[in-house]
Amino acid sequence: MKKLLTGNEAVARGAYEAGVTLASAYPGTPSTEILENIANYKEIYSEWTPNEKVALEVALGGAIAGARSIAAMKHVGVNVAADPLFTVAYTGVNGGLVLVSADDPGMHSSQNEQDNRYYAKSAKFPMLEPSNSEEAKDFTKLAYEISEEYDVPVLLRLTTRICHSKGLVAFEDRKEVEMKKYEKNIKKYVASPANGRVMHVELEKKLKRLEEYSNKISINKAEYNDTKIGVITSGVAYEYSKEVFGDDVSFLKLGFTFPVPKDLIKEFASKVDKLYVIEELEPYLESEIKAMKIDVIGKDIIPITGELNPDIIAEAVFGQKRASVEKNEEKIIARPPTMCAGCPHRGFFYELSKRKDLIVTGDIGCYTLGSAPPLNAIETCICMGASISSAHGIAKAYKQNNRQQKVFSVIGDSTFFHSGMTGLLDIVYNKGNVTTVILDNRITGMTGHQENPGTGYTLMGEQTEAVDLGKLVNAIGIKHVDIINPLDLEQCKNAIDKAMKINEPSVIITKWPCALKKYTNAEKEEYELDRQKCVVDSEVCKKCKMCLKVGCPAISFNEETGAVIDQAMCVGCDVCSQVCPFDAIKKVGE
Numbered sequence: 001m002k003k004l005l006t007g008n009e010a011v012a013r014g015a016y017e018a019g020v021t022l023a024s025a026y027p028g029t030p031s032t033e034i035l036e037n038i039a040n041y042k043e044i045y046s047e048w049t050p051n052e053k054v055a056l057e058v059a060l061g062g063a064i065a066g067a068r069s070i071a072a073m074k075h076v077g078v079n080v081a082a083d084p085l086f087t088v089a090y091t092g093v094n095g096g097l098v099l100v101s102a103d104d105p106g107m108h109s110s111q112n113e114q115d116n117r118y119y120a121k122s123a124k125f126p127m128l129e130p131s132n133s134e135e136a137k138d139f140t141k142l143a144y145e146i147s148e149e150y151d152v153p154v155l156l157r158l159t160t161r162i163c164h165s166k167g168l169v170a171f172e173d174r175k176e177v178e179m180k181k182y183e184k185n186i187k188k189y190v191a192s193p194a195n196g197r198v199m200h201v202e203l204e205k206k207l208k209r210l211e212e213y214s215n216k217i218s219i220n221k222a223e224y225n226d227t228k229i230g231v232i233t234s235g236v237a238y239e240y241s242k243e244v245f246g247d248d249v250s251f252l253k254l255g256f257t258f259p260v261p262k263d264l265i266k267e268f269a270s271k272v273d274k275l276y277v278i279e280e281l282e283p284y285l286e287s288e289i290k291a292m293k294i295d296v297i298g299k300d301i302i303p304i305t306g307e308l309n310p311d312i313i314a315e316a317v318f319g320q321k322r323a324s325v326e327k328n329e330e331k332i333i334a335r336p337p338t339m340c341a342g343c344p345h346r347g348f349f350y351e352l353s354k355r356k357d358l359i360v361t362g363d364i365g366c367y368t369l370g371s372a373p374p375l376n377a378i379e380t381c382i383c384m385g386a387s388i389s390s391a392h393g394i395a396k397a398y399k400q401n402n403r404q405q406k407v408f409s410v411i412g413d414s415t416f417f418h419s420g421m422t423g424l425l426d427i428v429y430n431k432g433n434v435t436t437v438i439l440d441n442r443i444t445g446m447t448g449h450q451e452n453p454g455t456g457y458t459l460m461g462e463q464t465e466a467v468d469l470g471k472l473v474n475a476i477g478i479k480h481v482d483i484i485n486p487l488d489l490e491q492c493k494n495a496i497d498k499a500m501k502i503n504e505p506s507v508i509i510t511k512w513p514c515a516l517k518k519y520t521n522a523e524k525e526e527y528e529l530d531r532q533k534c535v536v537d538s539e540v541c542k543k544c545k546m547c548l549k550v551g552c553p554a555i556s557f558n559e560e561t562g563a564v565i566d567q568a569m570c571v572g573c574d575v576c577s578q579v580c581p582f583d584a585i586k587k588v589g590e
């Protein structure tokens with residue numbers, strides 16, 4: 001049976017068919033759906049972890065115990081997991097271990113375009129790069145064979161286009177794999193310096209064997225056609241190149257890309273007149289090939305930034321644009337990204353944006369959009385958790401230079417659990433005085449509503465302990481904690497004013513569920529969620545445009561009649577009505 005699956009669904013299916021019994025991840029686009037789909041297979045225990053380091057360590061634990069295990073994350077998540085990552089190849093595994101890195105060329109939903117193929121090389125993981133959904137499933141299964149045969153973890157590198165585009169995938173039965181026997185082996189699993197030195201030597205020997213394997217493995221294959229031009233490629237770039245060149249040129253399609261199959265490349269290069277390397281992002285293969293003293297054309301014509309596509313490749317190689325569908329650019333309306341209508345962050349950001357005496361550091365999540373006009377409330381965004389620690393650095397630098405500056409950091413609940421907590425601990429320990437605002441929308445919002453330690457549910461749908469953020473920050477050492485309703489602008493203003501006067505670390509928790517959340521009965525009871533929508537009384541509206549400053553996409557403006565609220569979008573959060581100085585925004589029916 002064949003089914004149309006995304007690459008992420010196919011990886012989940014591959015893990016199922018490979019007999020995996022343990023899976024862990026922190027959600028992050030474009031990798032999120034891997035675990036969401038694995039959670040549908042009851043044969044696999046699956047969990048969201050607070051961050052990617054924990055995810056890899058949980059999966060490693062499963063593999064050491066002897067179970068086939070998988071950890072999935074987006075490319076920047078691998079940075080968070082980098083600490084265990086660099087030792088895992090040394091210790092090796094027991095049951096097979098696969099780490100999925102979902103890279104995001106083009107930065108559809110990321111803060112950078114890092115190419116994680118270099119992680120495979122530097123952390124010494126063998127790497128597989130599927131080009132489509134079928135390969136995503138097959139390579140996942142193959143990864144377990146390699147992992148157990150060579151006693152190494154394997155990196156499965158996907159990119160956004162593979163993760164999210166669909167292709168036909170052949171379904172096979174699950175192979176039940178017995179847990180391997182765990183044996184206490186201190187020399188193998190204790191990476192102390194004395195053991196680590198031996199492990200490294202052994203790993204280098206394995207890599208030599210793996211290079212021989214990569215020269216022979218069938219997923220590295222030459223397709224000979226006309227040999228005037230040869231193209232070496234991997235991942236989705238293979239599909240694009242095939243679309244551009246068809247059967248007019250020869251291809252060396254690489255699915256196993258670390259260790260690089262040097263003999264195979266030399267043989268292919270010797271048979272073609274002109275050699276191109278077509279790969280997305282960095283010149284990973286190109287550098288390896290040039291180091292072998294083989295002439296190739298690569299990044300001198302193929303862009304190093306952004307996603308590739310057939311048009312880009314055709315233009316780079318042939319110097320002319322391909323014919324494509326005409327579109328009228330004037331009719332395409334630019335829509336800046338914005339927080340949803342009724343987003344619980346909007347009210348707090350509106351109040352924050354009125355303060356000119358503050359530096360506000362931001363973090364990764366929906367609330368990063370608080371940096372966009374008209375709110376302009378956030379001034380930095382670097383990586384998960386950086387809002388709190390960098391705010392501390394800013395405040396300390398001002399203090400050390402005898403200047404006064406109040407600094408606020410804003411971070412979401414899930415991001416706080418991910419890597420914000422340690423920053424807050426640092427502030428308490430090192431006597432900082434930053435105010436940390438935890439925007440608790442009761443869910444992991446931006447990645448599509450995954451549960452987290454604060455929500456009371458696990459990935460597998462079980463009820464669990466919901467961490468109380470107020471008590472948690474108290475326990476870390478914060479004495480001043482304000483828990484407020486962010487839809488109430490007066491409460492937001494008062495909380496900010498109060499925090500401005502406190503000369504020690506403080507925390508404001510804005511607690512209100514995401515406007516798009518599927519509410520639990522408990523939430524429906526706790527919050528008034530069946531709110532009447534708002535409407536503008538055009539007789540009263542003075543066209544002052546104050547309501548536009550909250551940036552709600554449900555509000556538009558008509559020069560004739562004044563502000564207009566789109567009833568399909570409005571959720572009746574009342575933030576705009578609190579801003580209107582003329583009381584022109586009312587509840588429908590009032």
Ligand code: SF4
Binds near residue numbers: 338516517
């Ligand atoms: S998904 Fe939820 S938290 Fe994110 S912008 Fe929309 S309403 Fe706000």
Ligand code: SF4
Binds near residue numbers: 543544547562583
């Ligand atoms: S703030 Fe009130 S008066 Fe001003 S444009 Fe909006 S609805 Fe009209």
Ligand code: SF4
Binds near residue numbers: 572
């Ligand atoms: S009440 Fe106002 S701010 Fe809230 S969703 Fe409706 S239009 Fe937007």
